Amino acid sequence: MKTTLRYLAAMTLLALGQSAAHADDAALIKQGEYLARAGDCTACHTLKGGEEFAGGLAIHSPMGIIYSTNITPDPEAGIGQYSEQEFADAVRKGVRRDGKHLYPAMPYPDYRGITDNDIHALYVYFMKGVKPVAAKATATDLMFPFNQRWGMAFWNFAFAEDKDYHPVTPADLDRGKYLVETLGHCGSCHTPRGIGMQEKALNDSSDTYLSGGELNGWPVPALRGMPGWSVKDITDYLATGRNDFAAVGGEMTGVVEHSMQHMSDPDLQAIAGYLKSLPAGPQVNYHRQDADKATQQTVDTLTQGQNLSAGQLLYMNNCEACHWTDGKGAKGIFPRLNGGDVVLEENPNALINIILQGAETPSTPKAPSVLTMPGFSHRLSNKQVADLATFVRSGWGNNAPPVTEKDVRKVREAQEAEQK
Ligand code: HEC
Ligand code: HEC
Ligand code: HEC
Numbered sequence: 001m002k003t004t005l006r007y008l009a010a011m012t013l014l015a016l017g018q019s020a021a022h023a024d025d026a027a028l029i030k031q032g033e034y035l036a037r038a039g040d041c042t043a044c045h046t047l048k049g050g051e052e053f054a055g056g057l058a059i060h061s062p063m064g065i066i067y068s069t070n071i072t073p074d075p076e077a078g079i080g081q082y083s084e085q086e087f088a089d090a091v092r093k094g095v096r097r098d099g100k101h102l103y104p105a106m107p108y109p110d111y112r113g114i115t116d117n118d119i120h121a122l123y124v125y126f127m128k129g130v131k132p133v134a135a136k137a138t139a140t141d142l143m144f145p146f147n148q149r150w151g152m153a154f155w156n157f158a159f160a161e162d163k164d165y166h167p168v169t170p171a172d173l174d175r176g177k178y179l180v181e182t183l184g185h186c187g188s189c190h191t192p193r194g195i196g197m198q199e200k201a202l203n204d205s206s207d208t209y210l211s212g213g214e215l216n217g218w219p220v221p222a223l224r225g226m227p228g229w230s231v232k233d234i235t236d237y238l239a240t241g242r243n244d245f246a247a248v249g250g251e252m253t254g255v256v257e258h259s260m261q262h263m264s265d266p267d268l269q270a271i272a273g274y275l276k277s278l279p280a281g282p283q284v285n286y287h288r289q290d291a292d293k294a295t296q297q298t299v300d301t302l303t304q305g306q307n308l309s310a311g312q313l314l315y316m317n318n319c320e321a322c323h324w325t326d327g328k329g330a331k332g333i334f335p336r337l338n339g340g341d342v343v344l345e346e347n348p349n350a351l352i353n354i355i356l357q358g359a360e361t362p363s364t365p366k367a368p369s370v371l372t373m374p375g376f377s378h379r380l381s382n383k384q385v386a387d388l389a390t391f392v393r394s395g396w397g398n399n400a401p402p403v404t405e406k407d408v409r410k411v412r413e414a415q416e417a418e419q420k
Pocket of ligand 3: 251
């Protein structure tokens with residue numbers, strides 16, 4: 001059965017290859033460029049300020065630092081000698097041209113469902129649409145046993161090859177599901193990881209899929225069902241990095257900047273529709289039932305300004321000017337903290353991170369202004385950040401657990417270690 005499928009797939013690939021030879025390269029290059037954005041290849045394969053796709057970005061993994069490689073068409077430093085089949089195997093199976101295995105810092109377990117048509121366009125784009133860069137990227141040099149690339153074959157056997165995965169034809173593929181599961185590789189951050197660092201589920205056959213994860217100590221929210229968000233709220237967030245509930249932060253900033261803002265409206269709607277269609281998991285809701293009344297009480301306390309707690313006082317002195325007394329901010333400019341998703345995460349680390357380091361929304365064609373939240377790491381002590389975060393999580397309609405000085409110290413230490 002499996003062999004027959006493989007054989008059929010190979011024949012289709014051949015047929016496609018032949019007909020595509022006549023196709024207009026320019027159109028294919030454009031399509032491939034769009035798909036490369038959908039797959040956010042640049043996120044890992046381009047250094048900040050470096051040549052596009054020339055690699056060399058250090059990716060921290062539990063095994064050690066893995067450097068992304070040069071995927072420009074340079075024949076020596078890059079992938080210029082890759083055939084289309086070799087390219088397909090690298091992207092979908094994590095096997096390099098020399099037959100060695102790639103580390104799963106390259107999200108091939110997600111990409112394995114990319115259709116042959118899309119692989120073809122990507123290949124044409126990387127070979128003909130990308131400028132070759134002759135500089136070799138820094139080589140990965142892990143310690144034993146992780147330097148043994150053959151070990152990855154066992155990893156793949158155990159985790160990556162989803163034996164129940166049925167490739168579906170593009171025709172019956174729901175576009176949103178396809179973009180989320182494969183090119184978008186949303187699960188690589190939004191699905192929890194297991195003991196082997198593998199994503200616990202690679203598609204929606206399991207309700208662990210997209211049920212939220214953690215990335216360098218930063219909580220990554222669940223995307224299942226997106227309770228409280230409409231399709232428009234989701235597409236606004238992906239296209240502009242902001243909506244009525246949230247402004248983008250952490251690793252998601254790059255996803256919006258390099259990838260999602262470039263997607264067409266129908267594709268964004270397909271993604272949002274697909275996320276809405278997934279049954280939501282059990283959720284803790286830290287928004288009060290009587291949020292309106294509670295909000296009024298907090299507003300009254302803050303405006304009277306008497307006997308304010310340490311956290312309330314810090315809020316009035318440092319935050320109120322932008323996020324306002326009612327914590328609702330200004331639509332599309334200053335995100336709401338009252339009922340805001342980031343504030344109400346079970347794990348307070350994103351909130352602490354943002355207070356310490358600040359955040360910036362990307363500039364996108366639909367929302368060009370860059371909104372900046374200043375960082376307070378030099379102005380506030382760990383105790384002050386804890387008091388402030390505790391107030392923000394419990395004031396107005398919010399009802400999330402308090403933050404301790406120790407929580408803040410951990411985040412600050414992690415940030416300092418990263419900056420070294
Ligand atoms: C999350 C980070 C990440 C993303 C996103 C990513 N890659 Fe990679 N990729 C890597 C890393 C890291 C390596 C090198 C892994 C290794 O050395 O084992 C790699 C290796 C490769 C290779 C093998 C090249 C060689 O040196 O032989 C190819 C081809 C490739 N990536 C193509 C792509 C394409 C096409 C996309 C977008 C569809 C993409 N990558 C997106 C991290 C990423
Ligand atoms: C000068 C205006 C300004 C001040 C002062 C300010 N913020 Fe912000 N804040 C912003 C902007 C703009 C954003 C959106 C940036 C982003 O998240 O990319 C933001 C984002 C946030 C977020 C993330 C919300 C989300 O949905 O992603 C939190 C939490 C936050 N601010 C808390 C605070 C706290 C607490 C203070 C006081 C210590 C504060 N801010 C002071 C402007 C400000
Ligand atoms: C590199 C890691 C990464 C990838 C890949 C990624 N995300 Fe995210 N995403 C995050 C993080 C981190 C946050 C939390 C942002 C914050 O704290 O402000 C987030 C937040 C979000 C949110 C806001 C949810 C909420 O309740 O506030 C949406 C919607 C979202 N991502 C959609 C997607 C989609 C769709 C994809 C795939 C196309 C995707 N993400 C891929 C890391 C990632």
